[in-house]
Amino acid sequence: MELQNxxxxxxxLKNAIAGTVIAGFGGGLxxxxxxxxxxxxxxxxxxxxxxxxPPGQRVISALxxxxxxxxxxxxxxFSLKVYGEVENPIVLTFSELVSAESxxxxxxxxxxxxxxxxxxxWRGVQLRTLLTRAGLKSEARHVILEAAHGxxxxxxxxxxxxxxxxxxxxxxxxxxGKSHGAPVRAVIPRLYFWxxxxxxxxxxxxxxxxxxxxxxxxxxxxxxxxxEERYA
Ligand SMILES: Nc1nc2c(c(=O)[nH]1)N[C@H]1C(S)=C(S)[C@@H](COP(=O)(O)O)O[C@H]1N2
Ligand SMILES: [Mo]
Numbered sequence: 001m002e003l004q005n006x007x008x009x010x011x012x013l014k015n016a017i018a019g020t021v022i023a024g025f026g027g028g029l030x031x032x033x034x035x036x037x038x039x040x041x042x043x044x045x046x047x048x049x050x051x052x053x054p055p056g057q058r059v060i061s062a063l064x065x066x067x068x069x070x071x072x073x074x075x076x077x078f079s080l081k082v083y084g085e086v087e088n089p090i091v092l093t094f095s096e097l098v099s100a101e102s103x104x105x106x107x108x109x110x111x112x113x114x115x116x117x118x119x120x121x122w123r124g125v126q127l128r129t130l131l132t133r134a135g136l137k138s139e140a141r142h143v144i145l146e147a148a149h150g151x152x153x154x155x156x157x158x159x160x161x162x163x164x165x166x167x168x169x170x171x172x173x174x175x176x177g178k179s180h181g182a183p184v185r186a187v188i189p190r191l192y193f194w195x196x197x198x199x200x201x202x203x204x205x206x207x208x209x210x211x212x213x214x215x216x217x218x219x220x221x222x223x224x225x226x227x228e229e230r231y232a
Contacts, residue, residue, distance in 0.1 A: 054225035065179035071148025071199030073182035084205035087135030107189035124168030146202035
Protein backbone atom coordinates (compact mmCIF):
# COMPACT_ATOMS: atom_id res chain seq x y z
CA MET A 1 0.00 0.00 0.00
CA GLU A 2 2.77 2.44 0.94
CA LEU A 3 4.80 1.39 -2.07
CA GLN A 4 1.82 1.93 -4.30
CA ASN A 5 1.34 5.36 -2.75
CA UNK A 6 4.96 6.21 -3.48
CA UNK A 7 4.68 5.08 -7.08
CA UNK A 8 1.52 7.13 -7.54
CA UNK A 9 3.31 10.19 -6.27
CA UNK A 10 6.19 9.63 -8.67
CA UNK A 11 3.79 9.25 -11.57
CA UNK A 12 1.99 12.40 -10.47
CA LEU A 13 5.27 14.27 -10.50
CA LYS A 14 6.12 13.12 -14.03
CA ASN A 15 2.69 14.20 -15.26
CA ALA A 16 2.98 17.55 -13.53
CA ILE A 17 6.32 18.22 -15.19
CA ALA A 18 5.01 17.06 -18.55
CA GLY A 19 2.25 19.66 -18.27
CA THR A 20 -0.93 17.83 -17.30
CA VAL A 21 -3.32 20.53 -16.09
CA ILE A 22 -5.67 18.49 -13.94
CA ALA A 23 -4.15 16.25 -11.37
CA GLY A 24 -5.55 14.03 -8.66
CA PHE A 25 -3.71 13.20 -5.48
CA GLY A 26 -4.67 13.08 -1.85
CA GLY A 27 -8.35 13.00 -2.58
CA GLY A 28 -8.76 16.07 -4.79
CA LEU A 29 -8.65 17.28 -8.34
CA UNK A 30 -7.12 20.61 -9.05
CA UNK A 31 -6.03 22.85 -11.81
CA UNK A 32 -2.42 23.85 -12.02
CA UNK A 33 -2.22 27.64 -12.42
CA UNK A 34 -1.42 29.18 -15.77
CA UNK A 35 1.99 28.73 -17.29
CA UNK A 36 2.50 32.49 -17.15
CA UNK A 37 2.38 32.51 -13.34
CA UNK A 38 4.86 29.68 -13.31
CA UNK A 39 7.13 31.51 -15.76
CA UNK A 40 6.90 34.74 -13.78
CA UNK A 41 7.83 32.98 -10.54
CA UNK A 42 10.71 31.26 -12.26
CA UNK A 43 12.07 34.62 -13.41
CA UNK A 44 11.97 36.08 -9.87
CA UNK A 45 14.93 35.77 -7.54
CA UNK A 46 15.09 35.24 -3.79
CA UNK A 47 17.29 37.68 -1.83
CA UNK A 48 20.12 35.13 -1.91
CA UNK A 49 19.92 34.78 -5.71
CA UNK A 50 18.11 31.44 -5.98
CA UNK A 51 15.16 31.42 -8.40
CA UNK A 52 11.92 31.91 -6.50
CA UNK A 53 10.46 28.74 -7.99
CA PRO A 54 12.53 25.60 -7.41
CA PRO A 55 13.19 23.37 -10.44
CA GLY A 56 10.39 21.05 -11.55
CA GLN A 57 7.64 23.02 -9.75
CA ARG A 58 4.47 24.64 -11.13
CA VAL A 59 2.39 27.31 -9.45
CA ILE A 60 -1.12 26.53 -8.21
CA SER A 61 -3.57 29.02 -6.79
CA ALA A 62 -4.70 27.61 -3.41
CA LEU A 63 -3.43 25.27 -0.75
CA UNK A 64 -4.59 21.73 -1.49
CA UNK A 65 -5.38 19.18 1.19
CA UNK A 66 -2.88 16.37 0.67
CA UNK A 67 -4.30 13.93 3.16
CA UNK A 68 -2.89 12.26 6.24
CA UNK A 69 -4.54 10.85 9.34
CA UNK A 70 -6.18 13.81 11.08
CA UNK A 71 -5.69 14.65 14.72
CA UNK A 72 -8.20 16.20 17.14
CA UNK A 73 -8.90 19.72 15.79
CA UNK A 74 -10.19 21.17 19.08
CA UNK A 75 -7.89 23.79 20.61
CA UNK A 76 -9.04 22.55 24.03
CA UNK A 77 -7.58 19.11 23.25
CA PHE A 78 -4.26 20.54 22.03
CA SER A 79 -0.97 20.28 23.81
CA LEU A 80 2.54 20.71 22.46
CA LYS A 81 5.65 19.29 24.08
CA VAL A 82 9.11 20.73 23.45
CA TYR A 83 11.59 18.21 24.82
CA GLY A 84 14.61 16.00 24.22
CA GLU A 85 18.03 17.68 24.19
CA VAL A 86 16.81 20.84 25.94
CA GLU A 87 17.51 22.32 29.38
CA ASN A 88 13.87 22.98 30.30
CA PRO A 89 11.27 20.81 28.53
CA ILE A 90 7.98 22.66 28.12
CA VAL A 91 4.36 21.70 27.50
CA LEU A 92 2.07 24.35 26.01
CA THR A 93 -1.70 24.53 25.78
CA PHE A 94 -3.26 26.21 22.76
CA SER A 95 -3.80 29.49 24.60
CA GLU A 96 -0.24 29.45 25.93
CA LEU A 97 1.07 28.84 22.42
CA VAL A 98 -0.88 31.67 20.79
CA SER A 99 0.09 34.09 23.54
CA ALA A 100 3.79 33.44 22.81
CA GLU A 101 5.49 36.06 20.59
CA SER A 102 3.54 35.46 17.41
CA UNK A 103 4.43 36.58 13.90
CA UNK A 104 2.62 36.83 10.57
CA UNK A 105 4.73 35.77 7.60
CA UNK A 106 4.29 35.10 3.92
CA UNK A 107 6.18 32.22 2.40
CA UNK A 108 5.99 29.91 -0.59
CA UNK A 109 4.97 26.26 -0.24
CA UNK A 110 6.65 23.61 -2.38
CA UNK A 111 5.11 20.15 -2.53
CA UNK A 112 7.20 17.21 -3.75
CA UNK A 113 4.37 16.25 -6.11
CA UNK A 114 5.28 19.32 -8.18
CA UNK A 115 2.99 22.13 -7.07
CA UNK A 116 3.98 25.36 -5.41
CA UNK A 117 1.76 27.92 -3.73
CA UNK A 118 3.19 31.44 -3.66
CA UNK A 119 2.74 33.91 -0.81
CA UNK A 120 0.88 31.71 1.64
CA UNK A 121 0.29 33.76 4.78
CA TRP A 122 0.81 32.10 8.14
CA ARG A 123 0.31 33.26 11.70
CA GLY A 124 2.30 31.41 14.28
CA VAL A 125 5.33 31.43 16.49
CA GLN A 126 8.83 30.95 15.16
CA LEU A 127 10.09 27.46 15.92
CA ARG A 128 13.32 29.06 17.09
CA THR A 129 11.43 31.05 19.73
CA LEU A 130 10.13 27.80 21.27
CA LEU A 131 13.50 26.04 20.99
CA THR A 132 15.30 28.99 22.54
CA ARG A 133 12.77 29.14 25.34
CA ALA A 134 13.33 25.44 26.11
CA GLY A 135 17.08 26.02 25.98
CA LEU A 136 19.02 23.95 23.46
CA LYS A 137 21.72 21.70 24.86
CA SER A 138 25.07 21.68 23.06
CA GLU A 139 24.31 18.13 21.81
CA ALA A 140 21.24 19.34 19.86
CA ARG A 141 21.54 18.70 16.09
CA HIS A 142 18.13 17.59 14.77
CA VAL A 143 14.47 18.28 15.44
CA ILE A 144 11.80 15.63 15.12
CA LEU A 145 8.36 17.11 14.50
CA GLU A 146 5.84 14.69 16.00
CA ALA A 147 2.18 14.59 15.03
CA ALA A 148 -1.05 12.72 15.65
CA HIS A 149 -1.06 8.97 14.97
CA GLY A 150 2.72 8.69 14.95
CA UNK A 151 3.54 10.87 11.91
CA UNK A 152 7.02 12.35 12.22
CA UNK A 153 9.22 14.59 10.09
CA UNK A 154 12.91 15.12 10.80
CA UNK A 155 14.65 18.39 10.07
CA UNK A 156 18.14 19.60 10.82
CA UNK A 157 18.48 22.04 13.69
CA UNK A 158 19.74 24.74 11.28
CA UNK A 159 16.49 24.44 9.28
CA UNK A 160 14.44 24.53 12.49
CA UNK A 161 16.23 27.72 13.59
CA UNK A 162 15.60 29.48 10.26
CA UNK A 163 13.51 32.67 10.73
CA UNK A 164 10.73 31.38 8.47
CA UNK A 165 10.18 28.01 10.21
CA UNK A 166 6.92 28.40 12.13
CA UNK A 167 4.49 26.57 14.35
CA UNK A 168 1.30 28.02 12.85
CA UNK A 169 -2.41 28.16 13.67
CA UNK A 170 -3.71 30.47 10.93
CA UNK A 171 -3.45 30.39 7.15
CA UNK A 172 -4.52 33.45 5.14
CA UNK A 173 -6.18 35.03 8.20
CA UNK A 174 -8.31 31.98 9.03
CA UNK A 175 -7.87 29.26 11.62
CA UNK A 176 -6.28 26.21 9.98
CA GLY A 177 -8.80 23.89 8.37
CA LYS A 178 -9.15 20.36 9.71
CA SER A 179 -7.45 18.83 6.68
CA HIS A 180 -4.58 21.32 6.90
CA GLY A 181 -3.60 20.41 10.44
CA ALA A 182 -6.06 22.09 12.82
CA PRO A 183 -5.46 23.37 15.34
CA VAL A 184 -1.68 23.71 14.78
CA ARG A 185 0.90 22.66 12.18
CA ALA A 186 4.55 23.21 11.37
CA VAL A 187 5.48 25.33 8.33
CA ILE A 188 9.03 24.79 7.08
CA PRO A 189 9.12 26.74 3.78
CA ARG A 190 12.74 25.92 2.85
CA LEU A 191 11.98 22.21 2.59
CA TYR A 192 9.40 20.18 0.67
CA PHE A 193 6.00 20.41 2.33
CA TRP A 194 5.98 16.88 3.76
CA UNK A 195 8.38 18.24 6.42
CA UNK A 196 5.59 20.60 7.58
CA UNK A 197 3.88 18.27 10.04
CA UNK A 198 0.15 18.88 10.46
CA UNK A 199 -1.72 18.14 13.75
CA UNK A 200 1.56 18.66 15.57
CA UNK A 201 1.93 17.29 19.10
CA UNK A 202 5.63 17.45 19.84
CA UNK A 203 8.95 19.05 18.99
CA UNK A 204 11.70 16.67 20.02
CA UNK A 205 15.31 17.78 19.88
CA UNK A 206 17.88 15.05 19.29
CA UNK A 207 21.58 14.55 18.82
CA UNK A 208 21.19 11.75 16.26
CA UNK A 209 19.01 12.04 13.19
CA UNK A 210 15.83 9.94 13.01
CA UNK A 211 14.30 9.62 9.54
CA UNK A 212 10.57 10.31 9.71
CA UNK A 213 7.41 8.91 8.15
CA UNK A 214 8.16 9.71 4.49
CA UNK A 215 11.92 9.54 4.89
CA UNK A 216 11.75 5.83 5.70
CA UNK A 217 9.45 5.37 2.68
CA UNK A 218 11.91 6.47 0.01
CA UNK A 219 11.78 10.25 0.31
CA UNK A 220 14.90 12.34 0.73
CA UNK A 221 16.19 12.94 4.23
CA UNK A 222 16.94 16.66 3.75
CA UNK A 223 14.27 17.61 1.13
CA UNK A 224 15.75 20.86 -0.28
CA UNK A 225 13.48 21.83 -3.22
CA UNK A 226 16.21 23.89 -4.92
CA UNK A 227 18.40 20.78 -5.08
CA GLU A 228 15.41 18.66 -6.08
CA GLU A 229 16.04 16.39 -3.12
CA ARG A 230 12.81 14.48 -3.70
CA TYR A 231 13.76 10.86 -3.26
CA ALA A 232 16.42 9.01 -1.31
N1 LIG B 1 0.62 14.76 10.55
C1 LIG B 1 0.82 14.78 9.24
N2 LIG B 1 1.41 15.85 8.69
C2 LIG B 1 1.63 15.92 7.35
C3 LIG B 1 1.25 14.85 6.51
C4 LIG B 1 0.63 13.72 7.11
O1 LIG B 1 0.27 12.74 6.44
N3 LIG B 1 0.42 13.73 8.47
N4 LIG B 1 1.50 14.94 5.15
C5 LIG B 1 2.57 15.84 4.73
C6 LIG B 1 2.57 16.04 3.29
S1 LIG B 1 3.11 14.73 2.35
C7 LIG B 1 2.25 17.24 2.72
S2 LIG B 1 2.41 17.50 1.06
C8 LIG B 1 1.67 18.34 3.53
C9 LIG B 1 0.32 18.70 2.94
O2 LIG B 1 -0.28 19.72 3.67
P1 LIG B 1 -1.70 20.23 3.20
O3 LIG B 1 -2.64 19.05 3.25
O4 LIG B 1 -2.07 21.32 4.14
O5 LIG B 1 -1.53 20.72 1.78
O6 LIG B 1 1.49 17.99 4.88
C10 LIG B 1 2.51 17.19 5.45
N5 LIG B 1 2.23 17.02 6.84
MO1 LIG C 1 3.28 15.67 0.19
